[in-house]
Amino acid sequence: MKKLVSLILALAMLVLTLPALAAGTTLTWARGYESTSLDPAESADDESNNIVSYLTEGLVRILEGTLVPGIAESWEISDAGDVCTFHLRQSTWSDGTPLNAQDFVYSFMRLIDPEAGHSQAATGFCVLNAEAYNQGQAAPEDVGYRAVDDYTLEVTFVSSGLENLYLLADNAFRPVKKELAESLGETYGSDADKLLGNGPMKMESWLHESQMVLVKNENYWNRDAIQMEKLVGMCNVSGDTAVEMMMTDMIDLASFSDPTYYTQLQDLGFDEMTYTNTDQFIHINQNGRNEETGRFLSNVNFRRALSLAIDRTAMVNTVMQGQTPANRVIDPDAAGLEGRFVDEYPVENTINVTAEPEKAREYLALALEELGATEDQIPEFSMLCYDTQGNLTKLQAVQDMLLTVLGIRCAIDPQPIQQMIAKVYSSDFDFWTGGMAIGTVDAASPDGVFANWDVNDPDALFGYGNAEYAALLDTAQQASDLKTRLDAVAAMEKIFIDEVPTLLLTWQTQHVMVRPGYVITSVDASFGADLAFVQVQP
């Protein structure tokens, strides 16, 4: 009898906990927060960018990590590599009206309109004279866009790099319909009835901070590739709430980086897809927040000592669970010429994943000798962070490691987000913790890791100056063939590991948990799973 009762109870538990609903053509997913704007020229955060990419289609699109044709059926690149001529397919907006090359020219010029002050304007600066026009120093006709005819568009870029086409896949280069954009002004993209797209999905309803419903766009040029009839986004759902909503069949998909959450769903039989989405750093301000701290932080041996004192494995086991200790800058998922970058470009000296106290102290002694200083002259350093529990525990661990191994004292300076950024801009920090995107193409992309140490960039924030490194970055970004680019990336990585301009800690892995039956075909390191192209298992 007892056995029977146990069996019934066990079966009941199983029925209650297993993902109950079968996959269908509607997918409900957890959105961490509300989109701030669905205007491609203003869409800045991940939750806005995701939706813009479902609602619109640019000239090209990145699917499964590869650049594929979008509205441009084909293109030719000039011999010099800086002019690209796109041949557009005959396609329509989601309301059925035709879309042509002039629509793209209007949208691209709107992005950099000097009067509008669009937040994403800088994305357009890869095009000839776009930045000058935005700054009021060039006429609109000087900008490198030309509609040759209704279905031919010529774009002249500033450089001839491989990057150009990938940059055009960015959401900022998605089309907006002139009549609607001009009638709505700044309110474009702020509501369901205040936008019009040409992408795989179209907006059915948008209840702000609550629920967004997207339905398949039957006028999309590639509609046969879309299986999802409806996508329902539940806003402000993350962490515990997302787990419980998955368990109670309210949602089908959610993303997590914290194992506290995704392991529960793993145990319950949900499917999982993982990808590396950011590098986690503690940045070093080599100018220091004052002359005294800058004197030490600008010394390469001092920085090497700091890096060697950090036990990255211990951090992953305690305060950064679910992440991977970084032994080099380029993550294991990054593509190389044919296979993985890390296999094709091995490095001799990797970043230490466990602490090496003796070596750290040797480098510290060397630094002190070079600086003519003693240990008791080392000042207290300031560690700036956005005030979250995760950041605080991470910095407390590093603070303890630096004190224990090297006797270096640090004070943690937690700040609200805008105040933290203000401190970064005014160079009021010695260390600053944060994540950094992997980069559109790779670490050398303008939004990639290496670009943050570009000495030619007036907005580079960390005070690192290395002419060889800067030249390599330039080479990578200008290269028109992949090998030249990746060779430069590999050389930059070696300098990076050797000179420790920043303290790289881990690669952060994102876990997309999904109800069995849905197949995620494409993920983007920045925005996560591409839900418009989710397939249903037959």
Add this chain to the structure above:
Amino acid sequence: MVRYVLKRVLIALLTVFTLATVTFFLSKLLPGDPFMNEKIPTSVQEKQRAYYGLDRPVTEQYLIYMGNLVQGDLGTSIKYVGRSVWDIIREFFPVSAQLGLIALVFAEIVGLLFGILCAQYRNRWPDYVLMVFAILGIALPSMVIGPLIRYLFGVQLRWLPVGGWGKPEQMLMPAFVLGLGTIAGNTRSMRACMLAVITQDYVKTARAKGMSPLRVVMKHELKNSLVPMLANLGPMIAGVLMGSFVVEQIFVIPGLGKHFVNAVSTLDYPLIMGLTIFYGTFLVVMNLLVDILYGWVDPRIRVK
């Protein structure tokens, strides 16, 4: 009575004006800038500042803002591009108000009932049990009790949905959690007010005349105990109806509560100002109504 009301209205207007002025300058004193972003070049940030008029002197910004305010224009949010502050209030306040109203009615009824019971059974077991409940209600924050009951009723028992808004069953748990603190406060206040009334001569007289205990409570004790309770009602209504960041977050409710917090952390100046003025005005109006009601219930207050 008319003079009393006019005086109160004038004080209310002055309060809102002072609140708007102080909030404007305090928000400008916060370090940082809403457009500072390490991913956006400084030249583009300057364009954005100019677009929102934040490149002008603070006093000029203040005069423009107050001029617009007089015309009922609260400006446009910086974070939610293209959305006016009024749009945001119009969309989210009804949700918070609906939740708050349910919580308030529930809390008032239960709180008063518990307070009466505590006073009637003073220093006996019902008093102790209900006071323990009241203390727990105050001591346990909604960030603890919310996830607990969500897990119990939403995940384990599956009686109620874990989150969301719109259906009656989605309102029960958040209203309970939001009302819990108010129940506790009301229980304690009502108990104290009742105890003060119970010892009055007219209550003793009523009892001596042989009036039934229930009639004594309803006719004499309750009516007179409610007068001091009115004083708390204005701020309580304003507080509960404006939404709760924590409860809305736990139960995924699209209310106004989160905007109070997020507006400050992202330095969305128009939203900070708009929400403060809206909340302040609402609070002042509620207090004004309570003052008028109080003056009507107890004429001695008007004379003072």
